[in-house]
Amino acid sequence: MKKVKVGVIGTGTISGIYLEAPTRFSILDIVAVADLNLERAKEKAVEYNVKKVYTVEEMLADPEIEMVINLTIPKAHYEVTLAALEAGKHVFVEKPLTIDVEEGKKLLELAEQKGLRVGCAPDTFLGGALQTCRKLIDEGVIGKPVAATGFMLGAGPEGWHPAPDFYYQKGGGPMFDMGPYYLTAFIHLLGPIKRVTGSTQSAFEKRTVTREEDYGRQIPVETPTHVTGLLDFENGAVGTLITSFDVMGGTQLPCMEIYGTKGTLSVPDPNNFGGAIRVREMGAHDFKEVPLEYGYSDNSRGIGAADMAHAIRAGRNHRANGQMALQVLEVMHAIHESSVEGKHILIQNACSRPEILPFGLSQDNQELFEK
Template sequence: MKNKVKVGVIGCGTISGIYFKAGQTFDILDIAACADLDVSRAKAKAAEFNIPKACSPEELLADPEIEIVINLTIPKAHAEVCLAALEAGKHVYVEKPLAVSREDGKKIIKLAKERGLLIGGAPDTFLGGGIQTCRKLIDDGWIGEPVAATAFMMNHGHERWHPDPDFYYKVGGGPMFDMGPYYLTALINLIGPIRRVTGSARITFPERTITSQPKFGQKIQVETPTHIAGIFDFAIGAIGTIITSFDVWGSQVPRIEVYGSQGTLIVPDPNTFGGPVFIRRQGSTEWSEVPLTHGFTENSRGLGVADMAHAMISGRPHRANGDLTYHVLDVMHAFLDSSRSGNHVLVESSCEKPAPFPLDLPGHALDN
């Protein structure tokens, strides 16, 4: 039985609740502290989820018992908090995106390697039963060689429901940097790294009106593209198509489909951990639903942290790792670079496909 790894959470906003709830189900993790610039908010989360310590970010980073910091701050603070945590000798798992700029992303990766520390990053939904089932189907040759893939994330933004939606429309936000990581990470896990990108992007509505509480009626000045369409080439030669949009009132396009030389695979929503998964193979006239081969089908945010904790102890690579999260950041910037320049953009970074989960993981054990 392994000792628990002590974890501290910085950033006690909307997304933190599921990390506290789901994270407490992993045997390897001990969520020992939470922090926020607004300490009263940290205290409220500590009371709600029975976290022993609520404090300021500085106090959490100074705590010698904390081994992993989960960084749930807003995107523009990701780099600052990651770098501070690494300087304090902590391993770091950060919400998406890794950073706002490539430069900051590189600084994080470089410092982690210099200090011998691990960097991990969201999303970890690709480790769930739905996409792990798809990974096994592709690896086992059920659809043959991947030829192409499509990915669509289309809605009308977050100002209708989110209590503090401003940052979604600032640099580091928008549909590509907010939701693109789910889709791109899933596809890289399924097919591999991306080598070339072409994109077009626009701001359709320069001003947004908040209709959620408590900021109802306030205006947001939009500073980042809200409709991005892209074509990209995987390193293995398959061609991808992606649209991410906060400018669309409704859509019936699929989330993700992967087209192979011998069949087509319908991949579940990459913002979830479960299914369903459908396949139609060469010669068939019907779609077949595939039973999920892997566990973690409920909302399991924190799964990537748990996998990283096991990697810390065993020395094996972790799956939602820094190279993957930086590659996704690099690709997202490449779509915007291409739109500005009117040219293809060769992607400088690359990464390994994360190792798939084995079929026989018992419960919430992630030793392998």
């Protein structure tokens, strides 16, 4: 299958794993990088053997490039993705799709008008762990799913992150930081969400940096730091998702669990591609570990872009798609909105449960991506 020529915009920390993607996914051919910091772009180009270093404008003008991977900061996602679509490029963007729901809708409408694809991270749901969990659910191992829980509870990033301020500004917070992983996994496992209810709070008005390099600096808190969402799925299941930067003493809660009429499925951290899966069937005395039945259980970021590239060539739907990313974005906003307005919020932007990956897909058997 003919490779898809790709340009990467944004060469920050996360770019490394994407620039490695062609070594795992033969459909991708990264031919250029661009960044506002040209020196950084040049360094990445040398490190990952990328032929060209461009400005953004030069990249979008290059007719050889079919697809752009947008790794800019979230507030630039809309502007860069819009420009790439207007230039006739397919786009795969890091999460979130945009900051604003209406802007996200505009991007998808433009892409449809121009016959282009928009894909969006996270693509961890395409890893071996969550694909195996999906297979277990589809095979009826736990019966009909009736409920789900997800927990991301911690003390916040000010103890380790070199620039934690963003996490406490509007558009930040634990839900917008980690919610996309959990919500994308839920939609993959259970299907679309139709209604949400939320309750939010902040335990502290200011956070104190505890990293040695910036110890004692105060960060004003401008967004909720403990966010609880109730999720009503179209299939009838009810979910609970709690994300928090206010849990200072740790937790013994699981990352995710799915509860069915015949048993319980313990799902590993959706921020990862692998992890331990456990099932406790009705009547059993304990959980038993289930081996992974799919590949790509290591850090395989880029698999979503590779699946989209194969979909472009094969003329099928891609899995980490813009419609799902838009629903995830709307759900996160709606949880916060529900808390402020004190009411249920109906989700307006529809999506479909993405197809499970073909069984047997591996690095040595990538033609199965064509299915």
